[in-house]
Amino acid sequence: MIKKSEITKQILTNSGWYPGRKIDIKRTVDFLESKGYKLFPCVVDMLSEFGGLNCSFTRPNGDRDSFYIVPEEAYGDYYEKEDFIEIELRINEQIIAIGEARDSNMIMFMSESGKVFGEMGYCLVKFGDDIFDALETLCLVLPGEEIK
Template identity: 30%
Template sequence: MSRWLPEVDEVLEASGWTPGRQVDTGRWRSMFEAVGLAMHDAAEAFLQEFGGLTVNVRGAGISCARTPFELDPELAWGEDDRFAEWGEWIGHRLFPLGELDHGRFFLGIDEVGVIYLVETWVASFGPMPQAMEHLVLGVAPRRIDEEYEPAGQPS
């Protein structure tokens, strides 16, 4: 039995995913650890299974448009401070997963397997495997940064 609806399986398989897929995450681990962003177990497990996939979904979704996403942490290279700051704010370590909507937003994962949209604000797609369904089927993430004040901004 799949952990997703059949439509999600179909979309992921069309993107190159197969059950039991194993991708070497060493390059991503080395890159980000060199700038102080450690890859935790949840990030490694996710990227081993889904790293390198480009998911080209489009059209109407459940609560927002279906938006393409690419699962390659290198697409968030240079944004380590953004992931570190938001991780500190939410109380979980965030590791980059890639980008959503052709670079408009970044995707990250915390150490308990929750997937986030990361920008100048942050929102949650929920925990895996539900988060993957939300991404594929067009379920809007829940914004969680409403009380956040960036450093140096007046209250």
Template identity: 30%
Template sequence: MGSFSASTLASLSQAGWQAGRNTDTLSYRLCLAAEGYAWFPAVAAFLGEFGGLALTFPRHHQRDTVHFHACQASVGVDARWVRDDYARRLGNRTLCVIGAAYSDHLVLFMDDAGQVYGGYDDFLCEVAGSGPAAIEALVSNQPLPEIQ
């Protein structure tokens, strides 16, 4: 578990999360493999704890969302684009979809070290150094530095 602010903990609790949560990840592994994504321990650990959750939070004077339905998030993304563009821009890191944020506009990816990135078309950003830190960054509306 990461260190979450009170508002992020409230969003997580409302979504059904509790410390020690552990869900089966086989369905994620199978659908992501079928889409062409690598599976690695950082993704398994993250989706084991947070997979299937959908959080709502205030953003720009309205409610917004982040979810960790990895299969759903991967549907609209071309895995070749991720490999050929995003991974190249990140120094050829291997990426796997873990969810989506901002009403599904920003697809979330994790690398094998647990670093989280977000992408939408040509836009690519660094979200945080770990899955829990990414949740905190998104829910608390922290700036997401763009990667050229």
């Protein structure tokens, strides 16, 4: 359940989310398992409610922004599980790529504990301690917490 701002709720609703949403994620689970992942319960829960969403919106300054929760698109033909080991070492947790954020400029990850991160180059940002905090950070275009 979204527990944050009306702006966040509106962006998600406009993108196809609704209270109680629960989609079939078998294809996504199969894809992630084919990449060598054993899915964390928090990722399964998050994908069931928010998987497949592609959120596009206007920032307060008038610029466009977007994020999506589609692991298959985040990995594309470019990435494998091994490509993200350095991030796991930095945060001391296993992660799974779940989408892209900041108008497709950052890969988005969820950790085993449910924290959500974004990474671009060597810049690593924590969007939130759970998916709900992360959605608020993304929808309100908050900076997140930089991870050194």
